[in-house]
Amino acid sequence: MRKIGTVVLTLILFITASAQAQQDSTVKPAAVKEKVRMLDNIAGVVGNSPILQSDIELQYAQFLIQGNAPNADVKCQILQSLLSQKLLVQQAVIDSVQVKDEDVDNEVDRRMRGMIQRAGGQDRLEGFLGRTVIQYKDEIRSDIKEQMIAQNMRSKIIEKLNVTPQDVKAYFENIPKDSLPTYNKEVEVGEIVFQPKLTKEEKSLYKQKAEDLRTRIKNGEDFAALARLYSQDPGSAPEGGDLGFSDRSSFVKEFSAVAFKLKAGEISPVFESDYGFHFLQVLERRGEQVHTRHILIVPVTTEASLERAKHMADSVYTILQKDKKIDFSAAAAYYSDDKETKYNGGMMLNLDNVQTRTTHIPTDKLDPQVALVVDTMKVGATAAPQVFTEKETGKKSYKILYLKSVTDAHKASLETDFPKLKEATYDAKVNRTISEWFEKRRKETYIRVDENYLSCPQLKGWPSAAITAQTKP
Template identity: 55%
Template sequence: MSKHSCIFLVLAIVGTSNWALAQEPHVIDKVAAVVGSNIILQSEIEMQYAQYLAQGNKADEDFKCYILQQQLTQKLLAQQAAIDSIEVSEGEVDDNINSRLRYMSTQAGGQERLEQFLNRSLLQYKEEMRPSVFEQLKANKMQQNIVSGIDVTPLEVKRYFESLDADSLPYFNTEVEVGELVIFPQLTREEKQQFRDRAEELRSQVQEGTDFATVARLYSQDGGSAPYGGDLGFHTRDMMVKEYTAMAFRMKPGELSPVFESEHGFHFLEVLERRGEEVRTRHILVQIKPTAASLERAKANIDSIYENVVANKLDFYSAATLYSDNKETKYNGGMLLNMENQQSRTTLIPADKLDASVFTAIDTLQPGEYSKPARFTDRAGKIGYQFTYLKSRTAPHQASLQLDYAKIKEAALQDKINRKLSEWFEGRRKVTFININDEYHDCDDLKIWLKDNETTEAQL
């Protein structure tokens, strides 16, 4: 198998954006391949290759073979989706495009910078993306239809594991299951007033004629927008917290909002421009800092919860769900999830992947024990208190059915899915006219496609 070969990665390839070539002055425009009644242009491949380079990868002409392989796969799936009347709504296309553009804007340093890079407005680029995204989503749905309902029984998992070469079984390092309960200080209205007053003072400066951008650069506590005069660029309704969105979309260009509160602190904003369902704003933020009294209350609160949990008056999962302020974990009963495994959402996490603070907290714990509440600062800079629960710790070991059933089941399921997809593609390729440009005939990734192509041409 070549380093790029895998015909079942259409879901991965369709998640990328073909934006990196927007600045290219000379894009090759010729037919790279024909699949049934559809063509794949060389310019499409060059776009994806430019995206690959823009992500920091080294130049590798072989990667174009991989891209063409994925395009062939996508065309086959999309054609069958049309035959099977699989529908994709305009809303689904819009959501997908908006999600991509949010990511691209973050990577580019803001929407305005992205538009400069693209050399066109985002509205224009969204329309250019639409046909491609529509096809990609159809291909995704078709692939999901093909494998829907596939599952594995315990016997199939056992047989899959027994079929593996014992000498090549994976080796797993120490894995842990960890929970955390977090309490952030809650300020009273009186305690918050000093921060609101500061925001009102800055707003008054703007009202009295001081340049908004200058005030933002000097005093706004939003590190992402302050260097740009508070400018957040264009954004849709779903890209900001609800309080900010509600304020921004009811105002007219040039209007200055009153001071309002969100989870980030006290803001005021100015609408710079409206463009359909997008608005460009700039804002000034005053963050709410915990007071000594609020920290004392938070400490007393978490100490009380901790004592009840340790005394078995309240189980950890219920305590986390009821009281934890960590929105990412409280609805998992406080348990951290392995973010490298989005599909299975397992709670087993390699110890070397834990944040340093969590690793330190559980290092001396035995399974079933809790660390004492301690003050901490999260990634966003918020100060709070937390205690940690070590549910389990698995020693380093070679894969075994007893200890790693969930992982082996996942691998067995993926193997079954791959075999199903392989059968489907084999059947479709044999009955579909496929013609690939001669310059790709040396690609290892495309050998099977070329073989079917030669057979089809011989029959014709």
């Protein structure tokens, strides 16, 4: 059975974080320990694997911390999720479904980085936990591993599912006509992006700042302290620049090229990527993964560089207007600075539907700046360059927009909405397959649910028949 300390300390973190947001106060660990001790009953059993009431209370505490209103029914949903997870893990043992230790370590590191950021730094987090981050990571690792194994088992169950055009047609025809979904107005929008580029002279100031910080570290100053003070990577700066363990695919190519050449303890030269000027230190190597920390200095866009981007955008717009032999797609591939769209004919993708890579975007999902321009355009038109500002970073760039198509709000049809219906058909097939799998495994597995949860509608049919009969008056 899991040590009670893990649950206690996690609850301390979440409860303290909530109180901190309201009145900057802390929770007495002794009081929390007593509360958890009273709650630590067996809420359910799957095979020989128990589910503690404190597991449920922990997840419910997280639910409340996220700003949700109290709702006792959520505990029913949590228990159902934990029962499902145990079933999947037990089948994973039979089917030899596993996860790599390095993948578990990466997920633990990722979650801890998020906790450190929310707590306001590693020292503050360790104060909440009452122990070091390393100790806490060891305690939560087994739980996270179980979650990952369950997810891999679920993926194995549905890995061979596919959807044919006949499946989509049958799915569509089984929808009652008065229940057909209505799709919002959608557009297809292309873009050619012109990002401001600094000259070598303009960049030199920022490169030198990175060089100076590197020199200070080489002369004995603390890497983590300088990263917290000066690094402009918002994700890692609060953690002393620590990026945890990652493989090559986790980094931009310039970063990977440097990180995987160094030995543990070595500090790289200053190098440039799309993000700015970095230097990094390798803390540890583990097979095809590397544990790094870095300091990033981000160059600031100048008015001169923005003006140069505008001039380039105006020139390309003029070419598109005068030379009809050059279409928008070719111009985007040649001129655009946006790596996500330039090789897609400049067309934006619906990021809410990445799997199908559809270019049809609901107007309410468009960047409001783009939507404002597109709303005044006719299909086939190209808008004159305008300056756009990224919401998250505040960076500015010039864009030429092209409106390829408009689809008004309408009831679903096979002709116009096949990709969406295909996705809906697949989702329905996945849900049916998973439901059938659980139905079969529930009948074959000993499952007990605490009597306090037997009234949960989500758990109807979960307890073993003999157990259910024993609980009836």
